[in-house]
Amino acid sequence: MAAYLRDHQDKIVDRxxxxxxxxxxxxxxxxxxxxxxxxxxxxxxxAMSGGGEQAAGELRATLAELSRSRARNGFTPSETALGVxxxxxxxxxxxADTADLVPEYLGFSRMIDDLGLQTFETYAAAREQIIADQxxxxxxLSTPVIRxxxxxxxxxLVGTLDSARTQLVMERLLDTLVAxxxxxxxxxxxxxxxxxxxxxxxxxxxxxxxxxxGAECIISGIRPQVAQTIVALGIEFGDIATKATLADAxxxxxxxxxxxxxxx
Amino acid sequence: MERVPILRIGTTLFVSIQIDLQDExxxxxxxxxxxxxxxxxARGVIIDITAVEIVDSFIGRMLATIGSISRLFxxxxxxxxxxxxxxxxxxxxxxxxxGVRTALNAEKGLALLNGTA
Numbered sequence: 001m002a003a004y005l006r007d008h009q010d011k012i013v014d015r016x017x018x019x020x021x022x023x024x025x026x027x028x029x030x031x032x033x034x035x036x037x038x039x040x041x042x043x044x045x046x047a048m049s050g051g052g053e054q055a056a057g058e059l060r061a062t063l064a065e066l067s068r069s070r071a072r073n074g075f076t077p078s079e080t081a082l083g084v085x086x087x088x089x090x091x092x093x094x095x096a097d098t099a100d101l102v103p104e105y106l107g108f109s110r111m112i113d114d115l116g117l118q119t120f121e122t123y124a125a126a127r128e129q130i131i132a133d134q135x136x137x138x139x140x141l142s143t144p145v146i147r148x149x150x151x152x153x154x155x156x157l158v159g160t161l162d163s164a165r166t167q168l169v170m171e172r173l174l175d176t177l178v179a180x181x182x183x184x185x186x187x188x189x190x191x192x193x194x195x196x197x198x199x200x201x202x203x204x205x206x207x208x209x210x211x212x213x214g215a216e217c218i219i220s221g222i223r224p225q226v227a228q229t230i231v232a233l234g235i236e237f238g239d240i241a242t243k244a245t246l247a248d249a250x251x252x253x254x255x256x257x258x259x260x261x262x263x264x
Numbered sequence: 265m266e267r268v269p270i271l272r273i274g275t276t277l278f279v280s281i282q283i284d285l286q287d288e289x290x291x292x293x294x295x296x297x298x299x300x301x302x303x304x305x306a307r308g309v310i311i312d313i314t315a316v317e318i319v320d321s322f323i324g325r326m327l328a329t330i331g332s333i334s335r336l337f338x339x340x341x342x343x344x345x346x347x348x349x350x351x352x353x354x355x356x357x358x359x360x361x362x363g364v365r366t367a368l369n370a371e372k373g374l375a376l377l378n379g380t381a
Contacts, residue, residue, distance in 0.1 A: 167352075174348030181368055205355045212351040214344065214366035214373070 001104035002049035005041075005091070012090050013041050019086040023079060036066060037087075044087070044115075048108070063115055064122040071126035080123050084116040143169050145176040152184040152253045153177065154246065156221075158191030166202035170209055183215050184253035188246050190221030200235040207240050216256060218242070220249035268293045270300050276377060277301065277339075278370075280312040285319070290326045297330060301337040308377035309334045312370055314345030324359040331364035340365060344373035 005012065017034040024033070043059040063084070070080040088109050095101045143165065148154045155173055159165070173185060187206065192199065203219060210217040220243040222230075230237075243249040254260075265288050271278040277300055283289065297309065311327070331341040342365045354361065367373035 170352055170355075171348060174351055177368065178348060181372075183368065183372070208360040209348075209351040209355040212343075212354055212361060212366055213346050213348070214342075214368045 001101060001108055002045055004095075004098075004101060005045050005048065008094055009041055009045065011094065012087070013038050015090040015093060016041070016087050019090060020083045023082055023086065024075070027073075027075070040066070041087070044111075048111070059115070060118060063119055067119040067122040068126040071123045072130065077120055077123045081116045081120050084112060084119050088112050139165065139168060143172055145172050147180065147182070148186065148250055149254065151180075151182045151257055152186065152250065153180065153182045154186040154188055154249075156188045156191060156246075159193075161189075161192055161199045161202050163202065166206060170206050173206065174209060174213060177210065177213050177215050183257060184218065185210050185215055186218045186220055186246060186249040186253065188221040188249070189219060189226070190223070190246070192221075192226075195226045195229055195235075197233055197235060200230065200233070200237075204237070204240075216241075216253070218249045218252055220244070220246050265289055265292065267296070270296055272300070272304055272306065275305075275307040276374070277304070277306045277309045278312070279309065280315075282315045285316060285323050287322055290323055294326060294330055294333065298333055298337075301334060301339055305337070306339050309339055309341045310370060310373045310377070311341065311343050312345050312373075313343060313350070314347070314369075316350060317347060319350050319353055321357050321359065324354050324357055324361070328359065328361050328364055331361070335363065340377060342367050342373040342376055344368070344370050 013034065016037050017030060020033050020037065021028070021030050039062060040059070043055065043062055046055040047059045067080055070083075071077075091108065092105065095105045138159075142158050143155065146154050146156070153173070153176055155169055157165075157169065161169075176182070177185060187203065189195065189203070195203075207217040207219070218241045219237065222242055222244060241249075241252060243252060265286065266283045268279060268281055268283065268289060270293075271280075277297065279293065279297065281293075300306070301309070309330070311330070327343060331343075334341045341363075343361065344367045346366065365373075365376060367376050
């Protein structure tokens with residue numbers, strides 16, 4: 001079988017490429033696909049003709065790499081796996097006429113099935129990795145601590161505030177407070193879509209941690225709907241200063257630190 | 265058991281905790297401080313915890329208790345130099361140390377006591 005495949009490798013790769021390119025509907029060029037498949041095909045042949053563990057390992061690695069790049073480029077898992085399964089069809093078309101190769105073809109078919117499943121798994125793993133990376137990136141991007149003025153820093157919160165975010169915001173904010181010696185911190189919640197009891201709890205925790213360090217915390221960016229929800233839920237912000245906009249909070253903080261600005 | 269020294273600067277008592285806090289040392293500190301407050305009629309207490317990296321609920325509560333005791337002697341307590349990790353731990357423990365004032369560092373704590381901040 002291996003010898004047969006080696007002899008007809010060009011033919012098989014041609015047919016295989018044709019099938020895969022049709023399946024990809026023009027998202028990869030035929031030449032590019034052919035190059036990938038040629039590599040794969042020769043690795044398959046090597047693995048079959050007793051290449052041992054090394055050849056099998058190389059084949060798996062190449063396949064995993066291909067599958068990962070497909071996942072990153074937004075191909076669906078079936079498109080990726082079908083690309084591998086198409087080799088079976090390509091070989092079958094040739095083998096069908098040669099009756100004595102059919103039993104061996106079954107073994108070959110099973111091997112390709114395994115490879116297909118493996119592509120699937122790698123694809124899923126690659127996707128998971130992409131999602132995890134994006135989540136981390138989002139978490140890091142979404143919590144900048146900015147310096148508004150000498151001794152006044154602000155954290156514009158964007159997105160839902162869960163415990164993981166709160167923890168990160170708290171750490172960043174407190175570290176910045178210690179590093180800059182700022183005495184006022186503004187938590188701007190303009191970008192927080194909803195404030196429920198849980199979010200409020202997280203905000204209160206952050207404020208009390210800031211106070212423990214000896215700084216003042218102001219919550220700004222309270223939208224009308226949010227204000228109504230807060231009151232309806234009976235959330236008490238106690239003696240924490242709350243302001244409608246970041247500008248108001250800045251003025252408040254400037255006044256508290258003994259600086260006067262304009263007629264406000 | 266290690267003792268925490270209490271320094272008198274004018275009308276302020278200065279306590280800098282530079283050891284790993286054990287329960288007994290905190291209790292001892294509380295006792296020493298009460299006696300010192302009674303003897304010196306100090307008006308303010310500054311507790312510097314810059315070097316404290318770990319607190320538990322007991323120590324958190326004792327810090328609040330020290331604040332309450334000082335108030336009985338008409339002295340104000342300012343906790344200075346708390347580390348972010350310690351602040352997070354205390355909030356997670358639900359201790360907001362009401363009745364104790366806080367400042368970022370000893371300088372700001374002194375300014376707070378002298379009414380210049």
